[in-house]
Amino acid sequence: MYRISELAQKVGLSRSTLLYYEKLKLISSERQSNGYRSYTEKDVQRVMLLQRLQAGGLTLKECLACLQAQIDRELLLHRLSVLDQEIAQKQKARELLSSMLGMNSMKEWHQSMENEAPLAHHDFLLKQGFSDKQAQRLKWLSKDMNEHEQYMTDFETIFQGLDRLGPGDEGDTLKALSFLPIRSGNVLEIGCGKGVTISLLAKHSTFNLTALDNDEYNLSCVQEVVEDQFAEHPVTTICASMEAMPFALEQFDVIWSEGSAYIMGVKQALKSWKSFIKNNGYLVMSDLVWLTNKRDVEPIEFWQENYPKMSTIEQRAKEMMKAGYEVVEHFTQSEQSWRNYLEPLKQRITQLTGEGLTSNSLNDLRKEVQIHEKYLGQYGYQVFVLKNIGTKHESKT
Known part of the structure; x- marks a missing residue:
């Protein structure tokens, strides 16, 4: 007892x-x-x-x-199912904690957070010590904070000496310029890169030009090109984030952005940049869109991973009108714009043996080139010329 x-x-x-x-x-x-x-x-x-x-x-x-x-067999089967779900959740929790400690990849987590809570995700990256430039590149290029530094080192090695980080052509830029009914005023280019587009605007317009990028090296390239070729048409360069631009309300007659709005999200860009455009001013932007409803599985899966918010021309136009813009004109970027980007990149990839490149950057770019070679035409960049017809902007507090 x-x-x-x-x-x-x-x-x-x-x-x-x-x-x-x-x-x-x-x-x-x-x-x-x-x-x-x-x-x-x-x-x-x-x-x-x-x-x-x-x-x-x-x-x-x-x-x-x-x-x-x-x-009770049914009871036990139910409990087994619940237990399996709990184990799966615990395993995910363990994987996340080990990833945050640098033991394995955080790629899947970053992609999930960018899709579900992009603003919170960006703020989290800043709190971890990444600069705005690093955070943007992490979200769209390396996709893993544990591998970011090496990935970007390799990425910059691959693109060393290349002028373009994406498709573009002089003819497309001048075509967009021809749709603008104004030829004077203040123009801001967002995401200017090494200055290919801003140089064309300096050559073919009398606008007062400002070039914004979050990369100091890119801006030094802009200044070098402009001072060398267009000394009579100076360009103001600003190193800042496109999400926190240091400008006055309605400061610009035109904002120009080729292939960069996706970084902060097109819908957010339409809303945020609008406050810096004068009423009846213009926004020229390009975005990667689906061009057909007949899409193969491979490009769908590729862009779901790399640009999950990719849309159609029609859907983008609706979002633009809803945001308070009139679509003045739009057109698909030329095949030449893709050749200007892909041919130098393919040559560069061929030259590289991969020795010393320890991240996935080279393989990722090889995969991208393969997708473009097989499926271009199912998607492409669409250039939109928009007029700001919204109401007056309220003062910021």
């Missing part, structure tokens, strides 16, 4: 737990003449059995059901 304190010590449970078990009729005691509860060896073993059943994920109520009748 065991007193309750002895039973508690033997089975490793508290006195209050055993009293609760007795209340549920999982065990039973006999009252001695002195009023103390006493338990038998059968109660000891019954508690041990309960502990084993609970270890399988059963609740006390479910344990009692098993003790009072035959095992």
Whole structure:
């Protein structure tokens, strides 16, 4: 016979737990003449059995059901399913923690957060010590904060000496310029890169030009080109994030952005940049869109991973009108714009053996080139010339 304190010590449970078990009729005691509860060896073993059943994920109520009748198979199958889900959740939690400690890739987590909560994701990256430039590049290029530094080192090695980081052509830029009914005023180019487009605007217009990028090296290239070729048409360069631009409201007659709005999200760019455009001013932007409803699985999967918010021409136009713009004109960038980007890149990739490039950047670019070679035409860049017809902007506080 065991007193309750002895039973508690033997089975490793508290006195209050055993009293609760007795209340549920999982065990039973006999009252001695002195009023103390006493338990038998059968109660000891019954508690041990309960502990084993609970270890399988059963609740006390479910344990009692098993003790009072035959095992309920459906009940156990349900508990097994619940347990499998809990294990999967715990495994995901473990993978995340190990990733945050740098033990494995965080790529899937970054992609998920960028899709579901892009603003919070960006803020998280800044809190981890990444600059705005690094955070943007991480979200769209390396996609893994544990591999980012090496990935970007390799990426810059691959693109060393190349003028373009994406498709573009002089003819397309001048075609967009021809749709603007104004030829003077203030123009801001967002994401100017090494200055290919801003140089064309300096050559073919009399606009007052400002070039914005978050890369100091790119801006030094802009200044070098402009000073060398267009000394009579100076360009103001600003190193800043496109998401936090240091300009006055309605400062520009035209904002120009070729292939960069996707970085902060086209819908967010339409909303955010609008405040810097004068009423009846213009926004010229390009975005990667689906050009046909007949799409192969491979490019769908590729762009779902690399640009999940990629849309159609029609959907983008609706978003633009909803944001307070009139679509003045739009057209698909030329095949030449893609050749200007892909041919130098392919030559550069061929020259590189991969020696010393330890990240996935070279393989990622090879994959991108293969997708373009097989499926261009199912998607492409669309240039939109938009007029700001919205209401006056309220002052920022």
